Amino acid sequence: MKLTVDQDLCIACGACIDICPEVFDWNDEGLSQVIVDEVPEDKEECAREGLDSCPTEAIKEI
Secondary structure (H helix, E strand, C coil): CCEEECCCCCCCCCHHHHHCCCCEEECCCCCEEECCCCCCHHHHHHHHHHHHHCCCCCEEEC
8 A cells, every 4th residue: 555645735733643653754844744655564554544534635545
């Protein structure tokens, strides 16, 4: 599974980072970013929860 965060939609709420810090973290602009190329299988459930928690739907599966 691969994810991306649309920087134009991210409002820096931090929900995805709180839910799955192994996959999401802050970037230099204070917005969320995906920090892995491919989500490890054992982190897919929390990554999906992070995606589902995004209030602006900025996180997309690619």
